[in-house]
Amino acid sequence: MKNYDYLIVGAGLFGATFAHEALKRGKSVLVIDRRDHIAGNIYTKEEDGINVHVYGAHIFHTSDKKIWDYMNQFAEFNNYINSPVAVYGDELYNLPFNMNTFSKMWGIKTPAEAKAKIAEQIKELNITEPKNLEEQALSLVGTDVYEKLIKGYTQKQWGRPCDELPAFIIKRLPLRFTYNNNYFNDRFQGIPMGGYTQIVEKMLEGADVVLSQDYFDMVGGVENAPESTEGELNDGTKVSWGKLVFTGQIDEYYGSCYGELEYRSVRFETEKLDCDNYQGNAVVNYTAADVPYTRIIEHKHFEFGQQPTTIISKEYSSEWQPGVEPYYPVNNDKNNAVYEEYANRAKSEKSVIFGGRLGQYKYYDMDKVVAVALQCISDNME
Incomplete structure (x- = not known):
């Protein structure tokens, strides 16, 4: 029997951050993951000199200098600025919605003209109490921006018409009346030179890591999960642990006893193309409903690549099963x-910590994942 202070289920960013900090404090750590690789959804894989974001684009951004400095100890970040482009039919627009967008859409030049155009459209709609997402979006940005840049994309993302989605999904739609295509307002932004996987590799140095290992198989089934403090790995090694850090689905951990939580999923079609530049930008959104994918990622542009070939990924939103x-x-x-x-x-559990987007059923940007993991360490060890 091998004994560990912590068993961490999931080798993604939350689990890796927690592991790194636990190891610094002299704790013994076993990290397992269902997948055959570390780094979870931020996993990058080098192919033809290009770091492919296997599970979709991940751009690190934060206004928290402590988090920025923390991440920079594991990799050097470049100066990539996220400036996506939206394609609607034969038209092309800059995102986020800014003066470049409005100038292209209406042929205007000044912020006053743009504000007047939006206000005019909102007034004509006369929506006082939005009853669904469509009405909410129209009441914020007017008809043109909604029809061309929001409606089709949102329907693809959620798999249902906008007038069937609740209004609260869109609490606000940021409109910028400057000629600024930087998608994020955060002070710090970039992509790690060499990809994200190297960061997690460094975080996990000193931990025992077992891949292609399902936690529920290890403990003999979902029904045993809540009480387990020991289990058996696929290779027959018996292990025990003092505390469990679980970054999988919290409803699965409890055998869906209160019901199954719902998720959206994403499917990727990745292909290598025999050209050096396919779309001229890392991220291009396709906002029309009749285009089946939501966006195309051209991976080399995240790191200003000059390779003779390129790799793209089309993203398709889907219901989770x-x-x-x-x-x-x-x-x-x-x-x-x-x-x-x-x-x-979960609050009554003394030896289980739930973390990450699945364990806490919350969408997190990467900087928030790191911040929450660091706080969990502080709450549980100091």
């Missing part, structure tokens, strides 16, 4: 109520 990777929690009233039951039960 068991056996498929869950990506985005569907945080509507129904699911949030179910999650609260799991969260209340």
Whole structure:
């Protein structure tokens, strides 16, 4: 029997950050993951000199200098600025919605003209109490921006018409009345030179790591998960642990006893092309409903690549089904109520910590994942 202070289920960013900090404090750590690689959804794989974001684009951005400095100890970040482009039919627009967008859409030049155009459209709609996402978006940005840049894309993302989605999904739509295509307002932004996988590799130095290992197989089934403090790895090694850090689905951990939580998933079609530059930008969104994918990522542009070939990934949003990777929690009233039951039960656990987007049923940007993991360490060890 091998004994560990911590068993960490999931070798993604939350689990790796927690592991790194636990190891610094002299704790023994075993990290397992269902997948055959570390780094979770930020996993990057080098191919033909290009670091491919296997599970979609990940751009690190934060306004927290402590988090920025923390990440920079594991890799050097470049000066990549996220400036996506939107394609609607034969038209091309800059994102986020800014003066470049409005100038292209209406042929205007000044912020005053743009504000007047949007205000005129909103007034004509006369929506006082938005009843759904469509009405909410129209009441914020008017008809043109909604029809060309929001409606089709949102329907693809959520798999249902905008007038069937709740209004609260879009609480605000940022409109910038400057000629600034920088998608994020955060002070710090970039891509690690050499990809994200190297960061997690460094974080996990000193930990025992076992891949292609399912936690529930290890403990003999979902029904045994909540009480387990020992289990058996696929190779027959018996292990025990003092505390469990679980970054998988919290409803799965509890055998879906309060009901299954809902997620959206993403499917990727990745291909190598025999050209040096396919679309001229790392991220291009396709906002029309009749284009089946939501966006195309050209990976080399994240690191200003000059390779003779290129690699692109088309992203297709889909409903989540068991056996498929869950990506985005569907945080509507129904699911949030179910999650609260799991969260209340989790509060009574003295030897289990739930973390990350699946363990806490919340969409996190990467900087927030690191911040929450560091806080968990502080709460549990100091």
